[in-house]
Amino acid sequence: MSFRIGYRTLKTAVGAGLAVAIAQGLNLDFYGSAAIITILCISVTRRDSLKVSWARVVSCIIGMMISGVLFEVIGYQPWTLALIMILFIPIVVKLKMNEGIATSSVIILHLYTVGNMSLALIFNELLIIIIGVGIALLMNLYMPNSDQALRMYHKEIEEHFKTILHELSVYLRYGESEWEGKEIPETVDLLQQAKNLALRNIHNHILRYDDQYYYYFKMREKQFEILERLMPYVSQIHQTVSQSETVADFMEELSNSVSPANRVPYFLERIRSMRAGFEEMPLPKTREEFEVRSSLVYILHELEEYLHIKDRLWNHADKKKL
Known part of the structure; x- marks a missing residue:
């Protein structure tokens, strides 16, 4: 002991x-x-x-x-x-x-x-x-510096997001995956712990309101909710179509770009381009293909909201600087 x-x-x-x-x-x-x-x-x-x-x-x-x-x-x-x-x-x-x-x-x-x-x-x-x-x-003038711990949570959460997005793209591409999904409950715990620490960090600053970490973790929490909503739709896609490859490529690129940097405009343009491409394709010939396409359209819609959530964080940060 x-x-x-x-x-x-x-x-x-x-x-x-x-x-x-x-x-x-x-x-x-x-x-x-x-x-x-x-x-x-x-x-x-x-x-x-x-x-x-x-x-x-x-x-x-x-x-x-x-x-x-x-x-x-x-x-x-x-x-x-x-x-x-x-x-x-x-x-x-x-x-x-x-x-x-x-x-x-x-x-x-x-x-x-x-x-x-x-x-x-x-x-x-x-x-x-x-x-x-x-x-x-x-x-109480002495309080331990929590910046290092917050940066560690920041890094771990981003690594988990990369893994989740990558594994979802693998399933879309091949219709199967050996992923056990342990990152899902781990991410839930990490986000809760990170938010609690970030909130404590805010309350340790008297003359300034340092809330950037807290808003960042809140943003990731909302994005994670979207990823959780996506999973049932991804798991239902057993038949691969050309659009599946396109969305899988997009999610793989999104996985590689998980970072504090703001690449939202680029990815939103990619989504608009994919939608335009989907509309020009021939209509589905079977019910299964129709259901797959419907699921893919929904996935794109959720990924668009995923990106907008981050865009709102950047807008909030810009206003704080004014």
Whole structure:
């Protein structure tokens, strides 16, 4: 059994230690709570960390205000604490700051434990909050660079697309194939993992919205859906006709051109040329030939949409540059 310490575990441990050291060094009461706040505020991404930290600070202030008033008016009793929670939790939920409930509860319990409101106690609690949240934000400044992993997903997905298109062209050409199709479920998993990582990468950029990888993987996901729709139609073509060779050649060329480069206009022109050629050919003589041609026309239609999906990605990228 392997034992591995992740970067987030390391950040949490170091951050908790720093928070306690600073709070204890300042002789604050309940200094251990600074570590709890730090642990709760360390998130997977920088944006999430900022959002969670803001929610915890605001909710703590709201909790201190409500509890300070009610404790002084009603008294430091268990039922007062219950009443505070009944009022406090719905307010925080309404403000969509649910993350702050646990942290605020710790601060409210501090006030209850002391049993007396004072400026010194309020200042003590504010410092604990600032130290805990501040250390968490400092720890979250470091996030591992995901560019290399994203490039790896990019490359693997393109290789799978090449294989799938190539094998479809082989089946169209010969009416049979020894392909086992393992790239299909593998591509599904790769696309999901790549999208998740790309989304996390977006949330790790605060001053810029770097979404090029995410849109690229979304584009490939939509193209993959088209390839999945094509497969039943390709598998139904057992009789080879001259048009099958033409479409097979096209798919083979498309397979060799899977890349980030935009060759969409060239391939769209190829499709228009093939359609024009099909229309000039003699009408099918048998029902089987008619069904084959119908399937090939549908395949061309789907491949055209496959190309348009990529074209839309390029248009999106161009607009982002303006």
